[in-house]
Amino acid sequence: MRETAAPAVDLRASWDELVAVAMLGTDRRNPPEATAVIADVVDDTVRSTPSERMLAQVAATVAVRRAGVLPGPARSPIAGPDTDDRPGCVPAAADRWNHVISSWPVLEDEWMLTLLTSGWRVPPDLVPELLTRHRSDQIRRARAELACGPLAGWLVGHLPELAARGAASTQPDPSADDIAELPSLPIPPDLEPLLFADGDQVARQLAGAIDSGTLVHAHRAVLINLVARMRADSLGAVATALEAIDGSSIGFPLASVLADLARTRQHMLDELGRP
Amino acid sequence: MTRWSPEQVEAIAPTPAALSAARPLTTVAKWAGLGADDRAVWGSCRGSGAEPYDTMVDHVGVASRCTCPSRRHPCKHALALLLLWSAGDVPETTQPAPVAAWLAKRQVSDTGRSSDTTSPRSSTTETTPANDAAPVGGATDTPPEPVGEMPDRDRARDERVERMYAGLTELDRWLDDRMRTGLADPALAKYATWDELAARLVDAQAGSLANRIRRLAGLVGASPDWHSDVLAELGLLHLLAQAGRRLGSLPGPLADAVATTVGWSVRQADVLAGVPDTDTWIVAARSDTREDRIEVRRHWLRGATSGRWALVLSFAAYRQSLDTSLTVGTAVAADLHRYPGPALRALVGARHDEPAEPARPPAADIVSACGEIGMLLAAEPWLDRVPFTATASIAVAGSTFMLADAGGTLPLIAAGRPLATLLAVAGGEPVDVTCEWTPHGVVPLTVHLDDRSIDIGPRADDNFVSAA
Numbered sequence: 184m185r186e187t188a189a190p191a192v193d194l195r196a197s198w199d200e201l202v203a204v205a206m207l208g209t210d211r212r213n214p215p216e217a218t219a220v221i222a223d224v225v226d227d228t229v230r231s232t233p234s235e236r237m238l239a240q241v242a243a244t245v246a247v248r249r250a251g252v253l254p255g256p257a258r259s260p261i262a263g264p265d266t267d268d269r270p271g272c273v274p275a276a277a278d279r280w281n282h283v284i285s286s287w288p289v290l291e292d293e294w295m296l297t298l299l300t301s302g303w304r305v306p307p308d309l310v311p312e313l314l315t316r317h318r319s320d321q322i323r324r325a326r327a328e329l330a331c332g333p334l335a336g337w338l339v340g341h342l343p344e345l346a347a348r349g350a351a352s353t354q355p356d357p358s359a360d361d362i363a364e365l366p367s368l369p370i371p372p373d374l375e376p377l378l379f380a381d382g383d384q385v386a387r388q389l390a391g392a393i394d395s396g397t398l399v400h401a402h403r404a405v406l407i408n409l410v411a412r413m414r415a416d417s418l419g420a421v422a423t424a425l426e427a428i429d430g431s432s433i434g435f436p437l438a439s440v441l442a443d444l445a446r447t448r449q450h451m452l453d454e455l456g457r458p
Numbered sequence: 459m460t461r462w463s464p465e466q467v468e469a470i471a472p473t474p475a476a477l478s479a480a481r482p483l484t485t486v487a488k489w490a491g492l493g494a495d496d497r498a499v500w501g502s503c504r505g506s507g508a509e510p511y512d513t514m515v516d517h518v519g520v521a522s523r524c525t526c527p528s529r530r531h532p533c534k535h536a537l538a539l540l541l542l543w544s545a546g547d548v549p550e551t552t553q554p555a556p557v558a559a560w561l562a563k564r565q566v567s568d569t570g571r572s573s574d575t576t577s578p579r580s581s582t583t584e585t586t587p588a589n590d591a592a593p594v595g596g597a598t599d600t601p602p603e604p605v606g607e608m609p610d611r612d613r614a615r616d617e618r619v620e621r622m623y624a625g626l627t628e629l630d631r632w633l634d635d636r637m638r639t640g641l642a643d644p645a646l647a648k649y650a651t652w653d654e655l656a657a658r659l660v661d662a663q664a665g666s667l668a669n670r671i672r673r674l675a676g677l678v679g680a681s682p683d684w685h686s687d688v689l690a691e692l693g694l695l696h697l698l699a700q701a702g703r704r705l706g707s708l709p710g711p712l713a714d715a716v717a718t719t720v721g722w723s724v725r726q727a728d729v730l731a732g733v734p735d736t737d738t739w740i741v742a743a744r745s746d747t748r749e750d751r752i753e754v755r756r757h758w759l760r761g762a763t764s765g766r767w768a769l770v771l772s773f774a775a776y777r778q779s780l781d782t783s784l785t786v787g788t789a790v791a792a793d794l795h796r797y798p799g800p801a802l803r804a805l806v807g808a809r810h811d812e813p814a815e816p817a818r819p820p821a822a823d824i825v826s827a828c829g830e831i832g833m834l835l836a837a838e839p840w841l842d843r844v845p846f847t848a849t850a851s852i853a854v855a856g857s858t859f860m861l862a863d864a865g866g867t868l869p870l871i872a873a874g875r876p877l878a879t880l881l882a883v884a885g886g887e888p889v890d891v892t893c894e895w896t897p898h899g900v901v902p903l904t905v906h907l908d909d910r911s912i913d914i915g916p917r918a919d920d921n922f923v924s925a926a
Binding site for chain 2: 210239243251256262308334
């Protein structure tokens with residue numbers, strides 16, 4: 184090893200030189216002279232060919248450069264979005280949103296509208312997911328941007344791939360009434376009275392019909408719509424009645440599904456109640 | 459100069475088959491640059507490869523060197539060269555520089571030995587493999603010599619060491635060819651160029667290096683700076699090939715690290731039998747990557763007391779499950795059993811309590827984080843990923859986002875949802891973030907908040923792995 188003090192060297196420049204030689208190959212061009220720091224490592228070895236000397240220099244330079252990892256020049260952090268004074272919804276509500284979109288997407292509009300009417304904002308980590316999910320639907324995009332607050336526009340400014348597209352980007356902004364209206368779901372006329380009936384009555388009728396086989400799997404879609412739109416104060420009683428159906432009953436699988444939906448909606452509305 | 463007889467040449471052939479393979483090469487037309495003097499005989503044999511094989515034989519010290527990929531020593535080219543010489547078909551000339559350098563080096567290493575190398579038969583084990591450049595530090599790179607009768611297990615181990623040694627020698631020769639022909643060589647754009655080498659390394663029990671070679675193939679043409687990226691990786695492979703052939707002369711922990719990096723597998727039972735590293739381990743981050751046809755999950759753990767990092771790996775082939783027992787943002791009191799050497803890899807042993815949450819690792823500023831990364835890379839320059847936790851804001855230059863504080867910046871290589879989540883959570887404020895340093899930039903894995911941690915690391919494709 185050399186004992187002389189190593190002068191300051193520009194490892195970046197010597198690496199660029201090595202790359203240039205490596206492109207051509209040592210059959211065409213000799214490796215550069217090793218800079219002092221690198222020469223200290225490789226000069227005491229017997230390297231009979233240019234390619235061997237080149238390999239030794241490359242290995243030593245990579246090792247030294249890696250061990251000397253340094254930060255790049257300091258830069259100013261990006262300015263944050265305007266402040267949003269609304270409180271963030273509770274973590275359970277954010278978790279519920281993930282459950283809703285994976286299991287009960289029929290509840291997503293209600294989740295969003297309840298959050299907006301209660302005065303919450305969504306937690307920041309949910310914002311990219313919401314903006315990505317609602318890029319094309321004009322009304323849902325508008326709701327998502329309202330729920331995300333100033334962070335939505337700020338994020339889109341930095342990551343244009345999150346911007347609205349299709350109708351959501353070309354049509355005029357939807358009216359407040361359009362945004363606030365919960366979409367209607369198809370429910371057969373004979374089930375419509377259950378939308379507004381007392382909880383115990385709905386629970387009794389629904390559980391009885393499912394247990395007896397009057398309402399079966401073929402009615403699943405409309406029953407889901409019914410539970411998704413029935414009075415919120417009926418949900419607990421309906422869920423309890425459906426959960427009570429015996430496992431041996433023909434209606435048990437359908438009852439379990441609807442009970443889960445009723446409980447999910449009940450918890451969702453509780454979590455998104457006013458702050 | 460006394461030439462050998464054909465019988466003397468036959469005597470050093472490792473097998474009769476090697477001699478048979480050599481005979482077709484004993485025509486002068488197949489050779490260029492033939493020459494001999496009172497110490498050596500040399501020449502270049504045109505083989506099946508694009509480049510001729512440079513062969514030289516020390517007929518006094520009885521050793522040979524050849525650039526062919528054969529694992530037999532002496533190879534058929536060295537035997538053919540000796541047969542040509544014994545027949546009087548090699549002219550006497552002066553030694554070319556590479557031969558002189560090789561002999562000089564042999565002279566140096568021979569002075570450190572006392573073994574008898576005068577008779578052809580007694581000195582066959584002195585025949586050294588090709589590409590025997592002296593190591594940094596000057597240790598000998600002769601492969602382990604077989605020692606008399608030994609138990610089968612030791613013999614198997616020695617055979618394995620020899621195979622690995624031969625594989626590393628071949629790797630270094632291949633790297634040398636790359637240096638000679640250059641990175642602009644169109645052969646580098648062909649996957650077969652890399653795959654054939656990887657297959658030979660698998661045969662040589664150097665599976666980890668084979669994986670590295672296959673990953674390296676993916677760097678060719680992948681970015682405007684691919685020449686630099688590929689060259690750096692070739693340099694590290696050279697470092698490993700050289701170190702792997704000198705395990706015996708390396709300090710213990712470094713030798714362990716090199717051996718495991720090259721592909722020397724350690725049985726899990728042996729690791730679990732080691733002294734446990736007991737601590738409360740904060741699960742700081744998770745990162746999934748697909749390597750060939752295997753999904754690899756990395757859990758980065760940090761000791762709450764020791765501050766030491768550890769890496770717990772799990773693997774899943776198609777439709778298999780990855781480890782879900784460690785949840786980011788929790789802490790688990792457990793025994794970790796570390797693999798040999800300074801490497802971070804460990805196995806989780808006994809768990810002493812239920813996971814507690816929330817838990818977050820201590821965070822450093824960017825300059826200190828670079829210092830921590832540098833320490834780990836100084837110990838093992840070939841590491842692909844190094845964990846760190848920093849408190850930083852986000853800055854942007856052009857299209858590159860970076861972690862930033864008053865001390866400097868580190869470029870991020872995140873995109874899509876992970877980057878969007880990091881930006882949204884940070885806003886314009888500093889946040890604690892656990893990342894993996896890689897040679898190409900920093901991958902954000904976890905954003906730590908006061909009440910929870912958000913896992914934003916790369917996640918395995920659900921269509922590939924099955925839920926646990």
